[in-house]
Amino acid sequence: MPRVIDLEEAAPIDFGDFIAALDDSRFDPRDEESFVAVAPLLKRLAANRSFLADLAVAELKDRCARQDEANGYTPQVLMLHRASEAYFIRANFWPGPRDPIFKASGPGPFFYHVPHDHNFSFLTVGYFGPGYWSDYYEYDRSDVVGYPGEKVDLRFVERARLEQGKVMLYRAHRDVHLQLPADEMSISINIMESDPALNFADQFRFDVAKCEIAGMLNVTSTEALLALAANFPDGNARDLVEDFAAGHPCARIRFTALRELAAAEPDIDDGLEILARGERSPEPLIARLSAAEAERLRANRGWLERAL
Ligand SMILES: [Fe+2]
Known part of the structure; x- marks a missing residue:
């Protein structure tokens, strides 16, 4: 205590x-x-x-x-x-x-x-x-x-x-x-x-x-902005999200960038491929969160494909 x-x-x-x-x-x-x-x-x-x-x-x-x-x-x-x-x-x-x-x-x-x-x-x-x-x-x-x-x-x-x-x-x-x-x-x-x-x-x-x-409990505005950047209409901000995924000092932010890149893919399998990069990460937090996110995508594939 x-x-x-x-x-x-x-x-x-x-x-x-x-x-x-x-x-x-x-x-x-x-x-x-x-x-x-x-x-x-x-x-x-x-x-x-x-x-x-x-x-x-x-x-x-x-x-x-x-x-x-x-x-x-x-x-x-x-x-x-x-x-x-x-x-x-x-x-x-x-x-x-x-x-x-x-x-x-x-x-x-x-x-x-x-x-x-x-x-x-x-x-x-x-x-x-x-x-x-x-x-x-x-x-x-x-x-x-x-x-x-x-x-x-x-x-x-x-x-x-x-x-x-x-x-x-x-x-x-x-x-x-x-x-x-x-x-x-x-x-x-x-x-x-x-x-x-x-x-x-x-x-x-x-x-x-x-x-x-x-x-x-703590969520930064960076996470919300990454979601917006990954979905920017002409893909202009996607390189920025890739940079965050590759090199941000915070593992949670690197995972968030990967997750948003995956979520922005129109094809679920392309999204799963991006998350597989995270699952292979030497950083345990990124590997765990990526695996959980991939599981969530697979579990909801039917619903997501209808929505897309
Ligand atoms: Fe407290």
């Missing part, structure tokens, strides 16, 4: 001073011990009981202009600071079952009951309310290829909640949690690892009953 960092109660810190101290500390979010070293700062921020409300009011007075600019999340998240390439600070709202937004939306939009890992590390502190619950698991990413249906050695650790003032470090590609609703509206504050390359690192959804990967 995430690394719990035990800290004494600490004096509150202003938000501006918190950011300045983080920047001065040469904080490196790729280093677990660097996260641990800044944990006392986050604890001090949690002791500041007014800064979040002040920031929220300031945002409202400015018609949430900064949120429009810097916040790509759902309304569950308030972006607090995004000046550095290396990290950003956010607040997350965790409604409880009695809250109107929960009654209106159900648990889905808040990521409750969706067991997942993270493709980034982050430090979190409970800021308000009793805190969300989690069933915590661990796994070893280096033992995993990463395809849906793959068995994973998922080890249950415990059920716990992120209480006010509790500081935890979620480690990328290791800690898995099945989040459960907070008993009452709660808020956590995170220091998040930020790196454009994280878009290409897989984040998984798990089936904890079967100890399997149930799917991938």
